[in-house]
Amino acid sequence: MKNKSLVSISDFTKEEQLRILDLAEKFEKQPRQNILEGYVVATLFFEPSTRTRLSFESATSRLGAKVIGFSDASSSSVSKGETLKDTILMVGGYADVIVMRHPREGAARYASEVSKVPIINAGDGANQHPTQCLLDLFSIRKTQGTLENLNVAFVGDLKYGRTVHSLTMALSQFNTTFHLVSPELLKLPSSIKKHIKDNNLQYHQYTDLEDVMPKVDILYMTRVQRERFSDPMEYEKVKDSCILSKALMANCKPNMKVMHPLPRVNEIDTDVDDTPQAYYFQQAQNGVYVRQAILASILGAV
Amino acid sequence: MEKVSRELKVSALENGTVIDHIPSNRVFQVIRLLELTSEKDEIFVGVNLESKKLKEGKGIIKVSNRYFADWEIDMISLVAPSATLIEIKDFCVVVKRKFAIPDKIQAIVKCFNPNCITNHQPIITSFTVIDKEDLKLQCHYCEKITAKNNVVFL
Numbered sequence: 001m002k003n004k005s006l007v008s009i010s011d012f013t014k015e016e017q018l019r020i021l022d023l024a025e026k027f028e029k030q031p032r033q034n035i036l037e038g039y040v041v042a043t044l045f046f047e048p049s050t051r052t053r054l055s056f057e058s059a060t061s062r063l064g065a066k067v068i069g070f071s072d073a074s075s076s077s078v079s080k081g082e083t084l085k086d087t088i089l090m091v092g093g094y095a096d097v098i099v100m101r102h103p104r105e106g107a108a109r110y111a112s113e114v115s116k117v118p119i120i121n122a123g124d125g126a127n128q129h130p131t132q133c134l135l136d137l138f139s140i141r142k143t144q145g146t147l148e149n150l151n152v153a154f155v156g157d158l159k160y161g162r163t164v165h166s167l168t169m170a171l172s173q174f175n176t177t178f179h180l181v182s183p184e185l186l187k188l189p190s191s192i193k194k195h196i197k198d199n200n201l202q203y204h205q206y207t208d209l210e211d212v213m214p215k216v217d218i219l220y221m222t223r224v225q226r227e228r229f230s231d232p233m234e235y236e237k238v239k240d241s242c243i244l245s246k247a248l249m250a251n252c253k254p255n256m257k258v259m260h261p262l263p264r265v266n267e268i269d270t271d272v273d274d275t276p277q278a279y280y281f282q283q284a285q286n287g288v289y290v291r292q293a294i295l296a297s298i299l300g301a302v
Numbered sequence: 303m304e305k306v307s308r309e310l311k312v313s314a315l316e317n318g319t320v321i322d323h324i325p326s327n328r329v330f331q332v333i334r335l336l337e338l339t340s341e342k343d344e345i346f347v348g349v350n351l352e353s354k355k356l357k358e359g360k361g362i363i364k365v366s367n368r369y370f371a372d373w374e375i376d377m378i379s380l381v382a383p384s385a386t387l388i389e390i391k392d393f394c395v396v397v398k399r400k401f402a403i404p405d406k407i408q409a410i411v412k413c414f415n416p417n418c419i420t421n422h423q424p425i426i427t428s429f430t431v432i433d434k435e436d437l438k439l440q441c442h443y444c445e446k447i448t449a450k451n452n453v454v455f456l
Contacts, residue, residue: 083423084419104418104422105415105418105444105446106413106418106419106441106443109419109444110420110425110443124419127446128445191447
């Protein structure tokens with residue numbers, strides 16, 4: 001994995017993904033290690049993202065490296081009309097690796113082809129967000145003890161949910177049974193369903209969250225956005241069908257964990273936060289260890 | 303008036319290339335894609351010709367003293383997948399083959415995703431053809447699919 005860019009989750013083989021998870025476990029036990037002392041990590045966020053950026057900056061700092069970068073394109077040379085290629089080539093002279101978030105799909109792939117240093121995609125438009133996918137896998141494995149043979153529910157906006165698409169593709173490597181809960185208009189795209197079927201796995205579809213509660217090991221929540229509905233009345237009809245309340249959790253499996261890529265708006269009631277199943281904040285914290293593992297691997301420090 | 307048979311029309315070229323069985327409504331697009339308007343040698347173009355293969359009429363382009371590279375031919379296959387390529391040397395047909403859609407397409411097609419980086423930066427587009435029967439092009443950058451109806455040439 002040394003010097004290899006991470007643009008899409010499929011850039012890493014299954015073995016490499018598992019190696020990242022194993023390495024992240026080590027960092028979880030000992031997050032402060034100076035193995036990247038003297039290195040410089042550039043965080044180029046062409047669109048804002050507090051969580052991902054801070055997570056990468058924390059991961060970098062805990063390994064002894066320094067962070068440079070920008071968190072908003074308007075405060076950079078981009079606003080002067082500089083091409084993406086020029087920006088990447090310039091920053092590649094200042095840093096050992098570039099972590100990049102960009103509003104346009106394909107930006108990270110292009111950057112990885114023109115850059116002299118590795119590129120880590122922190123999100124390119126509606127396309128990929130591989131480090132989120134890896135931290136989701138890490139969280140699932142940590143809480144369930146395995147990635148094999150699990151029942152995983154995805155709830156909410158399955159049509160536009162980037163994290164749902166990536167995680168479905170990744171989990172299809174592990175004999176997962178999928179339970180898909182969404183309004184009719186926001187179902188998982190057929191191309192992703194085809195991927196599930198091509199791996200000889202099953203998926204079941206529901207419109208109400210209540211129906212999956214006793215069946216699943218992981219409940220992965222996503223937000224249903226009003227903007228996705230051209231008819232506001234359609235939204236009103238379905239908005240409550242994908243909300244998790246503490247009451248709904250009465251008959252869930254004891255090992256079940258509730259995950260959410262955050263930010264959470266109203267799709268998880270705050271009274272769920274204190275239940276033993278709520279895992280979304282630990283999930284975010286796991287992002288630091290997974291990103292440490294990715295940085296350390298790509299920079300060849302392990 | 304002298305009647306000239308179809309056979310003679312084709313082999314009347316001494317050296318050059320004939321592209322036959324182009325759907326009539328694609329002929330001028332093929333001329334543009336092959337940049338034939340800057341050619342100095344003789345070019346014959348036939349449009350709306352009767353054809354058994356193409357019910358709406360076919361077109362033919364005959365270009366003297368010009369042979370096309372594989373990549374140029376592959377590009378034309380997207381526009382005219384049913385066409386035939388005939389290369390002529392010294393009045394003899396030396397190559398006759400059908401077009402075939404290649405596995406990768408570069409530079410000539412625009413990505414249908416308005417938010418793809420290729421529509422905002424000076425980048426040459428690149429696609430993998432994931433379905434040849436019902437044309438589907440997957441963008442190498444944004445990973446989205448441009449379908450047959452949405453193919454726009456650059």
